[in-house]
Amino acid sequence: MNDLRRSAATNGRRLLQTIRAGLVDHRLRSLDIIQRAQYVNVYHASRIPHVAQVFPVPITLARRMLMAMGSFVCAGMLFKVQYSSLALPRERGGVGLFHVPDRVTALFVSSQLKVWRRCPTSLTGLLLREYAPVSMSAPVMLSDIPPPFYHFRYFFFEISYILHSLPLLRILQTKTVYDTLQMCQTPNPIEHKFPQIIWRRVWKAVHAGYLDTSVQSTWYITVNGKQVNQSRLHRIRLADTPLCVHCGVEDTDAHRFSCGPSADVWRLAQRILAFLTRQPPAQIIFLTLLFPDVIHYPTTKTNAVNWIRGHTVRYIFGPDEKSELGYWTYLNDRHCALVRNPRYKQFFSNFLRSAFHDPP
Numbered sequence: 213m214n215d216l217r218r219s220a221a222t223n224g225r226r227l228l229q230t231i232r233a234g235l236v237d238h239r240l241r242s243l244d245i246i247q248r249a250q251y252v253n254v255y256h257a258s259r260i261p262h263v264a265q266v267f268p269v270p271i272t273l274a275r276r277m278l279m280a281m282g283s284f285v286c287a288g289m290l291f292k293v294q295y296s297s298l299a300l301p302r303e304r305g306g307v308g309l310f311h312v313p314d315r316v317t318a319l320f321v322s323s324q325l326k327v328w329r330r331c332p333t334s335l336t337g338l339l340l341r342e343y344a345p346v347s348m349s350a351p352v353m354l355s356d357i358p359p360p361f362y363h364f365r366y367f368f369f370e371i372s373y374i375l376h377s378l379p380l381l382r383i384l385q386t387k388t389v390y391d392t393l394q395m396c397q398t399p400n401p402i403e404h405k406f407p408q409i410i411w412r413r414v415w416k417a418v419h420a421g422y423l424d425t426s427v428q429s430t431w432y433i434t435v436n437g438k439q440v441n442q443s444r445l446h447r448i449r450l451a452d453t454p455l456c457v458h459c460g461v462e463d464t465d466a467h468r469f470s471c472g473p474s475a476d477v478w479r480l481a482q483r484i485l486a487f488l489t490r491q492p493p494a495q496i497i498f499l500t501l502l503f504p505d506v507i508h509y510p511t512t513k514t515n516a517v518n519w520i521r522g523h524t525v526r527y528i529f530g531p532d533e534k535s536e537l538g539y540w541t542y543l544n545d546r547h548c549a550l551v552r553n554p555r556y557k558q559f560f561s562n563f564l565r566s567a568f569h570d571p572p
C-alpha cells in the first residue's frame with residue numbers, strides 16, 4: 213500500500229520535472245499559447261500516472277503541475293493569464309489546458325467507484341463497503357478509517373459532493389466527473405470585470421475553427437487584457453510614463469487603433485466591417501473587436517465578421533510594420549489560404565468572398 217502511495221507521488225514528481233524541463237526547450241518557444249496548451253496536454257498531462265487511479269496524486273503536487281503547465285503556456289508573456297483560467301474549457305474562457313487537480317480527482321473517484329461496483333469482493337471493494345459512511349450526503353461523517361486507508365476518506369469526501377450534481381451511474385465516467393468539477397471552477401476574472409458582455413459569444417468567436425491558432429492566441433490575449441502597452445507597464449512600474457512614445461497620449465489597447473499608421477488600418481477595417489454589416493463605418497467601434505459579442509444573421513455572416521475582426525486584432529497587435537496596404541495584403545493572403553478550406557462555404561456562404569471581390 214505504502215509502495216503504491218509512494219509510487220503515485222514519485223510519478224507525479226517526475227511528470228512535474230519533465231514539464232519544467234520543457235520550459236527551457238527552445239524549439240517550443242516559437243509556439244503560440246494555444247499550441248503550447250495542446251502540446252503540454254498531449255505530451256505531459258495525458259501521462260498523469262495511472263497509479264492516480266489507485267492513489268490520488270497529492271493535491272499539492274497536482275497544483276504544482278498545473279502551475280508548471282501554466283507557466284509553460286505563458287512563457288515569455290509579461291502579463292500572464294491566470295493559470296486556473298487557462299485550464300477552463302474554451303467556451304468558458306480558457307484554452308482547454310488540463311486542470312490537473314480536477315483530472316486526478318476525477319480519475320481516482322471514478323476508477324474506485326468502478327472497482328466497488330464491479331468487483332465488490334476485491335480487496336478495495338470490501339474495504340470501501342467496510343468504511344462507507346451511513347449517509348452519502350455532504351459533508352460525510354467519517355471517523356474510523358485507519359491511516360493506511362486514508363485515501364478512502366478522500367474518495368467518500370469527493371464523491372459526496374459530486375453526487376450533488378451527478379447521479380451515481382454517471383460518476384463511473386471519468387470525463388463526466390471531470391466536466392462536472394470544471395463547472396464548479398471560478399470563471400475567468402475578465403468576465404467579472406465586464407459583466408455586461410455576453411462572454412459565451414466572445415469565447416466562441418475567439419476559438420472559432422476557421423481561425424488559425426496564431427490568430428486565436430493573439431485575440432485571446434487581447435480580450436483578456438494582457439497585451440503589453442505603456443499604461444500596463446507603467447502600472448507595474450516598468451515604464452516611466454503611461455503615454456505613447458510616438459504621440460504622447462495615453463497608450464491603451466484602444467490607442468492601438470488610432471496610433472500613427474494604425475489609424476489608416478483601422479479606417480479600412482471599419483469600411484470592410486461596415487460593408488459586411490450594412491452600417492455606416494463610423495458605427496463600427498473597436499470595442500466590438502476587443503469584446504466580440506455582437507452577432508448577425510445568419511451565422512455565416514457573423515463568421516465572416518468575426519474572421520475580419522480576429523485578423524484585424526492579429527494585424528494591429530502583431531509585430532508587422534503597420535500600413536493600409538500591408539493590412540489589405542495580409543487579409544488577402546490569409547483569405548487565399550482560407551478558400552482552400554473544404555468547409556469554406558459552410559463557414560461563410562458568400563459573405564466573406566464579397567468583401568474581397570467588391571472591395572469597399
Ligand SMILES: [Zn+2]
Pocket residue numbers: 456457458459460461467470471472
Ligand atoms: Zn501613439
